[in-house]
Amino acid sequence: MARCWLMKSEPDTYAIDDLARDGTTLWDGVRNYQARNYMRDDMKVGDRVLFYHSSATPPGVAGLAEISADATPDATALDPDDDHYDPKATDADPRWVVVELRHVETFPEVVPLATLKADPALAGMLVIQRGQRLSVQPVEPAHFDRVVALARGR
């Protein structure tokens, strides 16, 4: 059974429209161990993803994606010229991973964080918790489906 996830991106850096244009993208630059462990250990091809715009107006879920390749080493950690370079990463122990995301759908309108917070059906969803900064989060299937329904105006 495919799992469900929420992945955050600042649209100024990489937005759902960029993913729609590219088709697929390598999700690089993650430098948080919990997020990495989810990507490395639990994400599998075919998993469903809520694509979330953070630090946006408004912040919220902008569309859907799916995992199109399992975790592989993150080359940006090994590149001294890259913003995400990690001097502790080596070829033998790359430390960080990427997964590949494929665009599935761009919602007609972003489902705002405020809407998620106001929906009783989404009580307990991680992204609406105060102080929840994790950029890769597991999502319960019922919550995932509810967000999709909200995007459809239902």
Added chain:
DNA sequence: GCCAACGTTGGC
């Protein structure tokens, strides 16, 4: 721009 929350680092 502010600030709360959280993760990481490094001295001890």
Added chain:
DNA sequence: GCCAACGTTGGC
């Protein structure tokens, strides 16, 4: 191993 200091995230 503790914990203070610092850096980052991200909503508002």
